[in-house]
Amino acid sequence: MAKVTNEELLLSLTTKFGEAIVPEGEPFGLLTVEVNRENIIAVLTYLKAELNFIHLTDITAIHYPEKEKQFYVVYHIHNLVGGIRIRVKVALATADVHIPTAVNIWDGANWMERETYDFFGIQFDGHPDLRRILNVDDMTVFPMRKEYPLEDPNRIDKKDYFFGR
Amino acid sequence: MSDIQIVAAPPGIEGSGFFATKIDEAIGLARSYSLWPLPFATSCCGIEFMATMGSHYDLSRFGAERLSFSPRQADLLMVMGTIAKKMAPVLRQVYLQMAEPRWVMAVGACASSGGIFDTYSVLQGIDEIIPVDVYVPGCPPRPEAIIDGFMNIQKLVQTESGRRREDPKYQELLAKYGIL
Numbered sequence: 271m272a273k274v275t276n277e278e279l280l281l282s283l284t285t286k287f288g289e290a291i292v293p294e295g296e297p298f299g300l301l302t303v304e305v306n307r308e309n310i311i312a313v314l315t316y317l318k319a320e321l322n323f324i325h326l327t328d329i330t331a332i333h334y335p336e337k338e339k340q341f342y343v344v345y346h347i348h349n350l351v352g353g354i355r356i357r358v359k360v361a362l363a364t365a366d367v368h369i370p371t372a373v374n375i376w377d378g379a380n381w382m383e384r385e386t387y388d389f390f391g392i393q394f395d396g397h398p399d400l401r402r403i404l405n406v407d408d409m410t411v412f413p414m415r416k417e418y419p420l421e422d423p424n425r426i427d428k429k430d431y432f433f434g435r
Numbered sequence: 436m437s438d439i440q441i442v443a444a445p446p447g448i449e450g451s452g453f454f455a456t457k458i459d460e461a462i463g464l465a466r467s468y469s470l471w472p473l474p475f476a477t478s479c480c481g482i483e484f485m486a487t488m489g490s491h492y493d494l495s496r497f498g499a500e501r502l503s504f505s506p507r508q509a510d511l512l513m514v515m516g517t518i519a520k521k522m523a524p525v526l527r528q529v530y531l532q533m534a535e536p537r538w539v540m541a542v543g544a545c546a547s548s549g550g551i552f553d554t555y556s557v558l559q560g561i562d563e564i565i566p567v568d569v570y571v572p573g574c575p576p577r578p579e580a581i582i583d584g585f586m587n588i589q590k591l592v593q594t595e596s597g598r599r600r601e602d603p604k605y606q607e608l609l610a611k612y613g614i615l
Contacts, residue, residue: 405556406520413555425559427548 274352276301302357310360311370323347329382331390335416340364371396389414459597467592468498473509477516480543480575484515487578506532517545518558530565535600541567544574
């Protein structure tokens, strides 16, 4: 099967979804599009079923404290046959970090969504078992959010008075 | 001529056909030269420990020939490496399974204080969850430093009361960690 180019991929997405697909450029040759929350499952389903994007590489999130919609959920998806990848982003408002789950499309999304929940507190609606996966169960914060300090508060040997500050 | 050195006897009263000393000192002497260490190695300090156990540095010379991979037979818990917060209950469980008398050595910066991993996921020193007898500095410490730490443990073993666990100070220490 011939290689698929970014232009062909973007064209087939915009033909199907029109305005719902917002292209964000091709950093390092990786086509990046932004989709809103209402369309994300339809877009992901279409990518897998029609465009052969069978491999979900990763789901993660980004926190931009300075933006109006602070949270972005990012999907990296790979078309192994066409030799092409795509990055799909969804912006979420801080007060409403809910997004439908992708578990029904890729089984592999299960742990990735748990990890994203664990570190960013994104709520994946419809996820079968959304609980922490890497951090300790009794953790109360979402450590990759920028309002939380990275350092452990129990650390004492780096206090200023040890260094005459 | 053999150049093997025999450890000196503890101070006592010697006479024709008998030798009297305190049982604490005799037992301490015996214990200190037959410690069974439990290596709890999670990262690079564990590699240094492997060198320490190897023929060049040879921790066996100090009577620690026999490593115990079961905490129930171990005397000395050697924690070597970063302890993530998820690992903390496991380490505590291992410590609780050890029989008295038991000693703990924190080898390297991570086990002693969290080291470079000043972050939300790493325990900032194992003394947050279990009492520690000897800290070995270094990142990672060289085998010489681990041996020095081990010799300090031996000194502790030799000079401590044979009934350490009945010592109120020791009980208070354990109670501080919620261990009875």
